[in-house]
Amino acid sequence: METILQLRNINEIKKYLTHPDSCLNKTTEDQITVEKLVFKKFEELHNCLRVNENLPHIFKEQHKKFLSDSLAYLPSSYETLDASRPWLCYWILHPLSLLGVKLEDSYKNRIANFLAKCQSPNGGFGGGPGQYPHLAPTYAAVNALVILGTDMALKVINRQKLFEFLQSVKQPDGSFAMHVGGEVDIRGAYCALSVASLTGVLTKELVNNTAEWIISCQTYEGGFAGCPGLEAHGGYAFCGLAALVILNKGHMCDNQALLRWLVQKQMGLEGGFQGRTNKLVDSCYSFWQGGAFPLLYTLLTKEGITPSGHLFNEGALQEYILICCQNHQGGLVDKPGKPRDIYHSCYSISGLSIAQHFLDQKHVLSSFRNELASTHPLYNVRPDLVRKALLYFHSLPSNTAT
Amino acid sequence: MSDNSSDECDTQHVLYKNRPEWSDITPLKQNDGEHPVAAIDYTEEFEDCFDYFRAVVQKKEYSERTLELTKTAASLNPANYTVWQFRREILKALNKDLNEELEYIGKVILKQTKNYQVWHHRRIIVEWLQDPSKEKYLTEKSLSEDAKNYHAWQHRQWVIKTYNLYDGELEYVDQLLQDDVKNNSAWNQRYFVVNNTTGFTQETLNREIDYTLGKIRILMENESAWNYLRGLLLHDKGGLSRNEKVTDFCETFYEQGNRSPFLLALIVDICSEKITNNGGGDGNNVYTSARAKELCNALATQYDTIRAKYWLHISETIENQANEQNSMDESSTTN
Ligand SMILES: [Zn+2]
Numbered sequence: 089m090e091t092i093l094q095l096r097n098i099n100e101i102k103k104y105l106t107h108p109d110s111c112l113n114k115t116t117e118d119q120i121t122v123e124k125l126v127f128k129k130f131e132e133l134h135n136c137l138r139v140n141e142n143l144p145h146i147f148k149e150q151h152k153k154f155l156s157d158s159l160a161y162l163p164s165s166y167e168t169l170d171a172s173r174p175w176l177c178y179w180i181l182h183p184l185s186l187l188g189v190k191l192e193d194s195y196k197n198r199i200a201n202f203l204a205k206c207q208s209p210n211g212g213f214g215g216g217p218g219q220y221p222h223l224a225p226t227y228a229a230v231n232a233l234v235i236l237g238t239d240m241a242l243k244v245i246n247r248q249k250l251f252e253f254l255q256s257v258k259q260p261d262g263s264f265a266m267h268v269g270g271e272v273d274i275r276g277a278y279c280a281l282s283v284a285s286l287t288g289v290l291t292k293e294l295v296n297n298t299a300e301w302i303i304s305c306q307t308y309e310g311g312f313a314g315c316p317g318l319e320a321h322g323g324y325a326f327c328g329l330a331a332l333v334i335l336n337k338g339h340m341c342d343n344q345a346l347l348r349w350l351v352q353k354q355m356g357l358e359g360g361f362q363g364r365t366n367k368l369v370d371s372c373y374s375f376w377q378g379g380a381f382p383l384l385y386t387l388l389t390k391e392g393i394t395p396s397g398h399l400f401n402e403g404a405l406q407e408y409i410l411i412c413c414q415n416h417q418g419g420l421v422d423k424p425g426k427p428r429d430i431y432h433s434c435y436s437i438s439g440l441s442i443a444q445h446f447l448d449q450k451h452v453l454s455s456f457r458n459e460l461a462s463t464h465p466l467y468n469v470r471p472d473l474v475r476k477a478l479l480y481f482h483s484l485p486s487n488t489a490t
Numbered sequence: 491m492s493d494n495s496s497d498e499c500d501t502q503h504v505l506y507k508n509r510p511e512w513s514d515i516t517p518l519k520q521n522d523g524e525h526p527v528a529a530i531d532y533t534e535e536f537e538d539c540f541d542y543f544r545a546v547v548q549k550k551e552y553s554e555r556t557l558e559l560t561k562t563a564a565s566l567n568p569a570n571y572t573v574w575q576f577r578r579e580i581l582k583a584l585n586k587d588l589n590e591e592l593e594y595i596g597k598v599i600l601k602q603t604k605n606y607q608v609w610h611h612r613r614i615i616v617e618w619l620q621d622p623s624k625e626k627y628l629t630e631k632s633l634s635e636d637a638k639n640y641h642a643w644q645h646r647q648w649v650i651k652t653y654n655l656y657d658g659e660l661e662y663v664d665q666l667l668q669d670d671v672k673n674n675s676a677w678n679q680r681y682f683v684v685n686n687t688t689g690f691t692q693e694t695l696n697r698e699i700d701y702t703l704g705k706i707r708i709l710m711e712n713e714s715a716w717n718y719l720r721g722l723l724l725h726d727k728g729g730l731s732r733n734e735k736v737t738d739f740c741e742t743f744y745e746q747g748n749r750s751p752f753l754l755a756l757i758v759d760i761c762s763e764k765i766t767n768n769g770g771g772d773g774n775n776v777y778t779s780a781r782a783k784e785l786c787n788a789l790a791t792q793y794d795t796i797r798a799k800y801w802l803h804i805s806e807t808i809e810n811q812a813n814e815q816n817s818m819d820e821s822s823t824t825n
Contacts, residue, residue, distance in 0.1 A: 198525040215571070365713050
């Protein structure tokens, strides 16, 4: 089924404008400021509709250029991401692949060679050549190599050493530290399980107690926190849910509570998602919150409840991304008024893809020219590339680890 | 992006390659291979510092000068976890005064407050010292800038839990909620404190429910307070539906014409719970599947249209529940 979604009525959107509370507070003040910026964008677009009824559209060529240029060169303002260089590769390669860009094999090999330089002799990947191995860049590097998808790229990963690195950061309570001597939080569990399942080194012993530890991060609000006791948060909720699904233990969490919390994170006026209750909209949560829906769908279906489509408003989410977050020169932003960056470009494009696809149905805002390739909600990599990697790694002999 | 000026040296920064005391070290260039990708256009100062950093990491040189070097490297990129890890190795090897380190990292944190590495470094120094006495103050200072800073809350919870520092925490949370009743981090902290101190005894529940209903009266459109209320009722042995204080509160507002989506959503869930628990068998039960469906419909079409699909899904789920319950009731009466 393929449908074109229509824009929401501007007067319906207007109903959601927040009014100043009787008791003044910073949360409401900030919310009102953002709503004004967002609503102005919606109004501008609705005015343009009189001349061009196919709006909004995605600036595909501009995004491709912005991303491709970033792959070659980043300004010195990116120095604070110098310990995240495999992330930079992933944040660029993944949206490019959703935009349908095909890279030359020789270029792919150059990227794979660079990522190989980030691999530690102790297994896993560091934030750059010579840096200690860390679970976050390990996740990013493995995903980037899977996106490249050539044998040469997949061969870069030293699976035996990777497994040893994962063991070295595993904690007795089931959680994972981000690096040896590093902080423990739910990102660790997701990053470890993601790379282990993709490369076929996931053993029972490696994930002993992990599901129980993740469940202990589900909060009274229904979402997951970074660690037990903390506040439910979109990024961490995705990590928790995806990790449980990889473990095939999704039924262990409270799905109804998670669903209730997730749907509440979609903003009435903006259409995008907030990361936590009473926080502001941010385009990166288009994926972190939006991507949880297809995962939750599989769990609800197992419980005998089969929703007939996405349980969030996929049209409103597409409106927020396309109308409020695109930079005319390419790249996307967190919210209107913010500078573009590749992290938000990656996750808003990923969220846009999630919103457009439900099973094999397509629900695209305004025009099919806005359509993107679909993404695998567990790994946030195109499903065909996930399959290719799984086939490749699972045909190799399994690791002989003890 | 970040403020690169190191806090104590207002003098001109001298590149390491121009410092005679570093002349014995051969700087180690970053090995990006033949074709770097996502290459950052480093400033000269950044490249110089990290060339020397790589060289001393490779040699594992633990000395005063490498300790100073990590300070510069951390000021250039506080997210470089290798720098912090190496710095800790040096601190251990040289048996440094950790109180000095605590003071230093405190200053860094107040400038770089949204960064995993600096808070983690702080935590390890506190663990080494076994001195948590300054942590509540530091996190309060950080939270006074941004009352929802996740890292600050994480550090605060850790120190409170590890060193049993719950005293005064409810009062602190109450102050934050007086400043901003929508501060969800503060509501979450309230839950954390109750959960780890008294637990949800009936007495505590009564107190907390009164507190929360009071806050909802001040401001109805506040998801944080409604979520906290629901969190409390999870511990009520009567569940969502048997606490009369709560149901009276809801019904009064409903009768007055209040149609806040949060209010309607709670009534829907109360109905849903009643249906699964006793099939709506109470004599004067107002929490029926018919009412739930009507409310879901009102939410979907009028009061919470952004979540229309969710409310229709809930309506369907409740209908299924009711049908199942009915057939169970029937089979038990025929038996
Ligand atoms: Zn963001």
